[in-house]
Amino acid sequence: MPRKFTYAEAGVNRKLRAKSKTALKLLEQTFKFNNYGKVVQLPYGNVFPFHDKYLDFEVEGVGTKVLVAQLADKYDTIGIDGVALVVNDVIRSGARPFALVDNIHTQVSNPKLIEELLKGITKGATESECIVPAGEIGDVAEIITGIAKGRSFDLVVGCVGELAEEKMIRGNDINAGDVVIGLRSSGLHSNGITLARKVLFKQWGGKYDPFAIPDGFDRELVYEVLEPMKIYVKPLMTTAEKVEIKGAVHITGDAYLKFDRHMKFSKGIGFEFSNFKPQPIFDLIQRTAHELKRAISDEEMLKTFNMGWGFAIVVEEKDSDAIIGYLRKSGVEAEQIGTVTASPKIVAYYKGKKVMLQ
DSSP, X not given: OOEEXXXXXXXXXXXXXXXXXXXXXXXXXXXGGOTTSXXXXXXXXXXXXXXXXXXXXXXXEOTTHHHHHHHHTOOTTHHHHHHHHHHHHHGGGTOEEEEEEEEEEESSOOHHHHHHHHHHHHHHHHHHTOEEEEEEEEEOTTTSOOSSTTTOEEEEEEEEEEEOGGGOOXXXXXXXXXXXXXXXXXXSXXXXXXXXXXXXXXXXXXXXXXXXXXXXXXXXXXXHHHOOOOOOHHHHHHHHTTSOOOEEEEOOTTGGGGGHHHHHHXXXXXXXXXXXXXXXXXXXXXXXXXXXXEEOOHHXXXXXOOXXXXXXXXXXXXXXXXXXXXXXXXXXXXXXXXXXXSSSOEEEEETTEEEEOO
């Protein structure tokens, strides 16, 4: 019988990570240094006033997807992921991203590698309509190690966005009966990669050679995993100009567990999800894990992967049809994926079963 295989066993322990994040409270000691007013705490971070606007400043790393890029020796898309991760975080507050910075740490400054990374960053920045006025390239061979000699690196991207106070998505007035609209993902995005790698690729104990084409796929597996994350800036900004968005969630690490942040800001609510449209890569991960006698449960899949929806917004039911229409016109697939309930739980109906996530 296959043994249970979880994200924690793959190397990412949610409980330990959550415990580590409690230290973030220490940073509140610095809030007094803002000369323009009070820092506003939101479900997924903080925004702070600057003159007549608020700023949202976020930073994100691409994580172990860089190892997949090294496996393929392909680096022109990973920069898109770095941009997408951070601009999609910024728009959760209602802020419009306007500037990016990048930090590339390498074993050694490889001109071709840097050029390919910057191609992706430029492409992502162009799609997000952001300037990239600065960045940093550091040679840190004693920190960045790996078998990809001269091609081992880490990529971190920071972004600042601005918003007016009246456009802030606070997440504090969500009510039972509101609906959750999902924006289609492009596949794995950049989350759960540690678990996916250890199931899919022989290099980390998985099944496949990187350039194998599994049944049902039309390209090599390593390129399927490298498909860059979707950027939702334009669709969300266009929609937010027309209707009120009550909550916004970037469905990344911890997947559908992330909705619990809104439960802390709007008391007495929960979420129920019933519409999942996972791309074939997700089924391949779960099926392959079973073949390797390392079973990944449906619950673990829903706690780790986006399962077809990379971003979600919470809106009033009366607005949902119009909002779905706005999103589709702006170029992103969108559907209702769930509802807000009066029970403080996160529940998914998946493969004909009820799955309790929280």
